[in-house]
Structure formats: C-alpha cells, structure tokens
Amino acid sequence: MSTTIYLTRHGETLWNSEGRMQGWKDSPLNDRGLSQAQLLGNKLQKLDIDIIYSSPIGRAKHTAEILKGDKNIPIIFDDRLKEINMGKWEGMLRKDIGSIYESDLYNFFNEPNKYMPVEGETFNDVLFRTSSFIDDIVNTHSGKNLLIVTHTITLKSILLNIEGIGLENFWDETYIYPTSLSIIKIGDSSKDILLRADISHFEDDCKL
Incomplete structure (x- = not known):
C-alpha cells in the first residue's frame, strides 16, 4: 500500500525579503507569503x-x-521538520555573514558536505532527523495522503533521502520556492518523486 506525501515550504517571510537567515528563529509571513499560501x-x-x-x-x-x-x-507539529539550526547566523543579513564567515558561507551554499556550523546543525544532522521522520509517518499512516509544511533545507533533505543522492549534490536540484509543491509516493518497495517544486498555482507577483 502506497503513502502519498505532499511537501511544501512556508510562504515568503519578512526576513526572506530582507535577505536574513532564519533557521530556528522566526519572522512573520509577509503579504506575498500570505498570497502564496492562499x-x-x-x-x-x-x-x-x-x-x-x-x-x-x-x-x-x-x-x-x-x-x-x-x-x-x-495538524501535528514535529520538531524534526524544523529548518536547519544556523546558530549565530540566525537573524543576520546574508551579506554580513559573508563578510565575517566567508568560507563557511561558501561551503553552506556550494559544498554542504564540508560546512561546519557556528553553534548550529550540519546538513547531515538534518538528513538524519528527516529520514527518521519519514520512516515514522509512513509506518504510522500507510496508505494515507499526508501534507508536510516545512522549510527549504528540510524539504530538500527529504527529497535527497528519497533519491539516495550524496550531500555534495544537495543544491543541484530545482529551487524550492515558498509554497512550491512536491509530491512523493512511498510503497513497500518503492520511493518515487512524482512532482518537484511546482509553482503552477502562482500568480506572477507571487514569485521571488
């Protein structure tokens, strides 16, 4: 029996529009983010x-x-669906992070397998907790249709686990727009991605 999982990222936020890193810290959905979600x-x-x-x-x-x-x-809330913990970077502008932690920021976006956080999580930490989450919900809700609302790195980690791709290829695939839709189907002996980061529901002014 197959379980169908619909995956999406939250809508655009104030910090997204300002170019700030969020991680476990938070900022509210802005007007565009509210429209994207609707x-x-x-x-x-x-x-x-x-x-x-x-x-x-x-x-x-x-x-x-x-x-x-x-x-x-x-709606069930699960800590394993949190964004990667970015430690000291959270709330900082990406340009300011680049001026202080240039090599670390480069690794974050280009060689995540080499990235070492400043008081946060590694990409492998997120891969591990998302793999555990998917195993648990498939075992608990076999044959059901599930919707997951999460964050960019968490969502990409789930897709990476499904495909069995190495961490060095983490950023190679489709950009995860706010409220883009991905669909995966997991059966007894199969794991398939049916749709990846679709934004066909967007109006033109909803794109970043």
Whole structure:
C-alpha cells in the first residue's frame, strides 16, 4: 500500500525579503507569503488530505493553518521538520555573514558536505532527523495522503533521502520556492518523486 506525501515550504517571510537567515528563529509571513499560501490552499482544496504535519516554527505553522482552511484535518507539529539550526547566523543579513564567515558561507551554499556550523546543525544532522521522520509517518499512516509544511533545507533533505543522492549534490536540484509543491509516493518497495517544486498555482507577483 502506497503513502502519498505532499511537501511544501512556508510562504515568503519578512526576513526572506530582507535577505536574513532564519533557521530556528522566526519572522512573520509577509503579504506575498500570505498570497502564496492562499493560492496553494486553493489548489489543495480538491485533494483528500488525511493529516497535516508541520514544523512548529511560526512561519510554517501559519502556512499550515492557511492550507488547512476550513477542512477538519488534524495538524501535528514535529520538531524534526524544523529548518536547519544556523546558530549565530540566525537573524543576520546574508551579506554580513559573508563578510565575517566567508568560507563557511561558501561551503553552506556550494559544498554542504564540508560546512561546519557556528553553534548550529550540519546538513547531515538534518538528513538524519528527516529520514527518521519519514520512516515514522509512513509506518504510522500507510496508505494515507499526508501534507508536510516545512522549510527549504528540510524539504530538500527529504527529497535527497528519497533519491539516495550524496550531500555534495544537495543544491543541484530545482529551487524550492515558498509554497512550491512536491509530491512523493512511498510503497513497500518503492520511493518515487512524482512532482518537484511546482509553482503552477502562482500568480506572477507571487514569485521571488
């Protein structure tokens, strides 16, 4: 019996628009982020989602609530869906990080297998916790349709685990826009990505 998992990232936030790193810290959805979430919510209305799993961080929680709409679907919050913990970088402008931690920031975006955090998590830490999460929900909800609301690195880690691709290729695939939609199907002996980071529900002014 196959389990279908719909994956999305939270809507755009204030810190996204300012070029700040977020991680476990939070900033609210901005107007564009609210519109992005509503557009995806409209698209998901025709689907029979059994359970929503969400990161407990505010921007993901708010997005999950918008996507749920008026449907009677439980939302379960799981710490394993948090964004990568960026330690001292959280809340900092990316340009300022680059001036202080130039080589570390380069590794973060170009050679994540070599990235060492400043009081945060490694990419492998996120790969491990997301793999554990997916195993648990598939075992618990076999045959169900699940929606996951999470963050860029967390979502890409889930896709990487499904494909069995090495960490050195982490950033090679499609850009994960806010509220883009990916779909994976997991059966007894198969794991398939059916859709990757689709934004066909976007209006032109919803793109970054």
